[in-house]
Amino acid sequence: MSLRMALLGLLSLSGPASGYDLTKLFESSINHAWQARHSQIYPELNKMADEGLVTVEEDGPRGRKTYTITEEGSRTVREWMLTTSPARPARDEKTLRAFLLPTLKPEEALGVLRETIRDCDAKLAVLEEIERRPSRPRTTGFGRYALDLGLRHTRMMRDWAAEAAEEIERSSRS
């Protein structure tokens, strides 16, 4: 269901769009919370059109199709947001690796943690750049919460890795 909801949500927030647009939007906005390839997005859009959650208009060049969310589509996301339960916990490979850190020797674990810190810093740079950008089109609102969450999440991860590394260093010195 989540992919479907993500697509309906994007259509509702950004207005009519093609599968191609949505694939890009996915990458540039919601990517750290959910991902999907075009090979999953295109079929899903067609299914939703069959079910009346979106309408299709075959217009643009190169067989471009524009999808628009319908009343029923809007109702569907809304229901989902308001009534469905907390849902499955996240599947996060980074956290899994954190969990498995104790299987490594201290120096190895340290290496992994330092790489994590570098990755977080790189990601933070990107997100902070987006945050600073004065003209985020349609975006006072749209994606604001997600950006904020992304920043907080990355900082949290960075801090964790830094403190874990420090702790390992301390205990291997003694």
Place this chain on the structure above:
Amino acid sequence: MSLRMALLGLLSLSGPASGYDLTKLFESSINHAWQARHSQIYPELNKMADEGLVTVEEDGPRGRKTYTITEEGSRTVREWMLTTSPARPARDEKTLRAFLLPTLKPEEALGVLRETIRDCDAKLAVLEEIERRPSRPRTTGFGRYALDLGLRHTRMMRDWAAEAAEEIERSSRS
């Protein structure tokens, strides 16, 4: 690969265990980073046995089988931890919902956020209880990083939701 690595990691951290044990261990330790049902775990263990990453011993009552990680198994997780790249971003339904918050009316969004806060508080209570527990068997180490990350993540989420709610309240009063 991740499920496989999670299983090998658990076997390496906790010692030999049955599929049943591992299913339970999954739930009680690594659950917030990765999940798997027994219907996925049993076949994976058998596949790994075929490939020599674990050995099986059919012993206990009720056809219980005990799996032990092999040298090759250990090498496999180690490689994975040290050499494979940052990997796919998390898929987190909670964050997706956060992203879609602007599709709701302010009062509705507020309701969702308040529920998020309640959920986080409940989860924090559980995690803090685990943290306080004096006798975590084999666990000064095992699961420590993951627990810490879990706590940080939940607090981060809680803070985010609280601040977002506050912001919505403020702007709807004006």
Place this chain on the structure above:
DNA sequence: CTGATCATGTAATATGTTACATGATTGA
């Protein structure tokens, strides 16, 4: 005219969930 990007799709495979199925052992 040529490389980048736009634009859509399908097929094979891998991963994950839900439901079905069975039976042994243990403790009250």
Place this chain on the structure above:
DNA sequence: TCAATCATGTAACATATTACATGATCAG
């Protein structure tokens, strides 16, 4: 003896990834 829990599995279905496949349009 009966309910809970231990213990393993398979099948059907849903979801997601990778690779294959095709071609139009645009900017330099």
